Amino acid sequence: MIEFWQNLHPVVQVVLKGLAVIMVIFPIGGACSMAERKVSAWIQGRPGPNRAIVPWISWIPILGPFLQRLGIFHVLADGGKMLFKEDALPGHVNKFYFVLAPIVAMIPALTTVTAVPFGAYLDQTGQIIPIALANVDIGLIAVFAVSSLGVYSLILAGWASNSKYPFLGGVRASAQLISYELSMTLSVIPLFLWVNAPGREATFGFARLVEFQSGSWGGITSPGWGGVWFIFIMPVSAFIFITALFAETNRQPFDMPESEADLVGGFHTEYGAFKWGLFFVAEYAHMVIGSGVFTLMFLGGWNPLPWVPLADLVGWLAQLAPILAHPIAVGLLSIGIFLGKVLALIFFFMWVRWTVPRFRYDQVMEIGWKKLLPLSIANLLAYAIGIALIQQ
Amino acid sequence: MNSPHPYAFLALFAAVAVAFPLALLGVARLWARYFSPPKPSATKNDVYECGVAPTGDSWIQFKAHYYLYATLFLIFDVEVLFLLPIAVAFTELPVGALFAVLIFILLLAEGLVWAWHRGHLEWK
Numbered sequence: 001m002i003e004f005w006q007n008l009h010p011v012v013q014v015v016l017k018g019l020a021v022i023m024v025i026f027p028i029g030g031a032c033s034m035a036e037r038k039v040s041a042w043i044q045g046r047p048g049p050n051r052a053i054v055p056w057i058s059w060i061p062i063l064g065p066f067l068q069r070l071g072i073f074h075v076l077a078d079g080g081k082m083l084f085k086e087d088a089l090p091g092h093v094n095k096f097y098f099v100l101a102p103i104v105a106m107i108p109a110l111t112t113v114t115a116v117p118f119g120a121y122l123d124q125t126g127q128i129i130p131i132a133l134a135n136v137d138i139g140l141i142a143v144f145a146v147s148s149l150g151v152y153s154l155i156l157a158g159w160a161s162n163s164k165y166p167f168l169g170g171v172r173a174s175a176q177l178i179s180y181e182l183s184m185t186l187s188v189i190p191l192f193l194w195v196n197a198p199g200r201e202a203t204f205g206f207a208r209l210v211e212f213q214s215g216s217w218g219g220i221t222s223p224g225w226g227g228v229w230f231i232f233i234m235p236v237s238a239f240i241f242i243t244a245l246f247a248e249t250n251r252q253p254f255d256m257p258e259s260e261a262d263l264v265g266g267f268h269t270e271y272g273a274f275k276w277g278l279f280f281v282a283e284y285a286h287m288v289i290g291s292g293v294f295t296l297m298f299l300g301g302w303n304p305l306p307w308v309p310l311a312d313l314v315g316w317l318a319q320l321a322p323i324l325a326h327p328i329a330v331g332l333l334s335i336g337i338f339l340g341k342v343l344a345l346i347f348f349f350m351w352v353r354w355t356v357p358r359f360r361y362d363q364v365m366e367i368g369w370k371k372l373l374p375l376s377i378a379n380l381l382a383y384a385i386g387i388a389l390i391q392q
Numbered sequence: 393m394n395s396p397h398p399y400a401f402l403a404l405f406a407a408v409a410v411a412f413p414l415a416l417l418g419v420a421r422l423w424a425r426y427f428s429p430p431k432p433s434a435t436k437n438d439v440y441e442c443g444v445a446p447t448g449d450s451w452i453q454f455k456a457h458y459y460l461y462a463t464l465f466l467i468f469d470v471e472v473l474f475l476l477p478i479a480v481a482f483t484e485l486p487v488g489a490l491f492a493v494l495i496f497i498l499l500l501a502e503g504l505v506w507a508w509h510r511g512h513l514e515w516k
Binding site: 011014015018083084086087089099106108113114115133134135136141142162165168171174178179185186192193196202203274275362369370374380381385387388 | 398399400401402404405406408409410412413414416417420421423424427428430431432436437438439440441442446450451452454458461462464465468469472475476479480481482483490493494497498500501504508513515
């Protein structure tokens with residue numbers, strides 16, 4: 001199996017891996033839309049969507065009603081509706097840019113996946129090999145650079161709709177996105193001050209970050225204090241990053257593009273059917289990737305627990321059954337741990353949405369420029385001086 | 393194995409990312425052509441304004457303050473970009489360079505203080 005895989009042409013391998021990742025990201029987007037409704041219902045103490053059911057499955061005695069109450073068929077119903085309903089193109093829009101905007105929204109969402117490693121396995125020499133589509137050492141910069149292109153889709157959609165609400169929504173959303181991008185970038189610089197130790201190749205890649213949070217991997221002992229996660233070393237960075245992430249993904253309490261319903265749907269008010277669906281999937285894909293980046297940087301990536309690296313877990317499992325130390329098993333285990341953390345973070349996103357009150361627009365701007373930005377500069381200064389002192 | 397450069401995959405994936413939504417929209421378009429042809433009407437072509445008849449032009453005035461934030465963002469973003477190369481080389485820098493970095497960060501903070509003092513960060 002492994003030989004067959006390794007004998008494939010590298011490009012074919014990557015295309016297959018890429019298709020697999022898209023096939024995971026898309027259903028997660030759909031499942032998130034369902035989870036959003038179910039979690040909100042749960043938090044508000046109501047049943048939530050529990051009606052849709054496929055006939056054949058309703059005949060299964062216990063499982064059928066259970067799945068119906070879980071509401072998972074509403075995802076299929078939503079998808080079907082998006083395809084079946086009329087794809088209206090309103091007469092007043094600028095047609096070219098109107099169609100272009102949802103495509104531009106999807107491009108950063110799918111491109112950033114490339115640079116994010118989502119698992120790891122050990123090769124024969126015990127060396128860590130991250131599983132990523134492209135294991136580039138500009139990792140984080142690529143993610144930041146490409147994902148900030150998403151602002152163009154908002155501007156394009158708002159402008160091309162030729163309508164008041166989308167226009168206001170687009171302008172607000174873009175001002176919010178650029179305001180929080182600064183704090184986000186500044187908050188992660190201390191991490192790279194920390195991991196770019198002397199004598200190693202300089203990198204912005206995620207693999208090095210996770211390696212530091214794993215303690216010693218494959219014989220390399222890192223000065224990362226034996227597998228402590230960055231959220232404990234740099235809690236302020238983590239706080240700034242997650243707050244900015246909420247703003248960057250336009251989630252409550254920073255939902256300025258829609259302002260709950262002040263601006264109807266915000267920049268996608270005039271959109272319908274599949275074009276709207278692309279915006280929707282792009283938004284959830286951003287959430288998934290943002291959570292993935294946060295997991296890699298602050299929550300230890302594919303390490304199961306703080307101070308318990310993946311290698312230790314694999315060692316214990318190998319004593320139970322040697323087959324569990326097989327590279328494929330380790331790879332699946334690491335991907336499972338990583339996805340579990342990502343899904344937990346997405347639940348956190350929904351939890352915050354239904355718990356924290358929304359901010360007003362002036363408050364959003366004030367938090368971004370007057371609170372987070374000075375805080376992130378002070379954080380950077382403190383860690384720069386601290387790391388310099390440790391190094392001396 | 394002569395694996396292509398990882399950056400080639402980044403480019404390959406950018407192409408996939410363009411092709412994928414295009415293909416989806418194409419399929420949806422084909423589907424709509426045969427199964428749900430558009431039936432435009434005066435109401436559907438109208439500008440959406442909560443169901444009431446739209447008033448005035450859709451090109452409305454909006455706050456020029458948004459531009460101020462955009463300009464501030466440009467200034468700070470370029471400064472932050474200069475910090476990124478420092479971050480990867482930081483631990484190998486001599487003490488003098490460390491002070492230069494600190495002065496640079498303080499300049500960034502000073503710009504923020506200036507904008508704050510001038511009231512540019514005040515959302516009016």
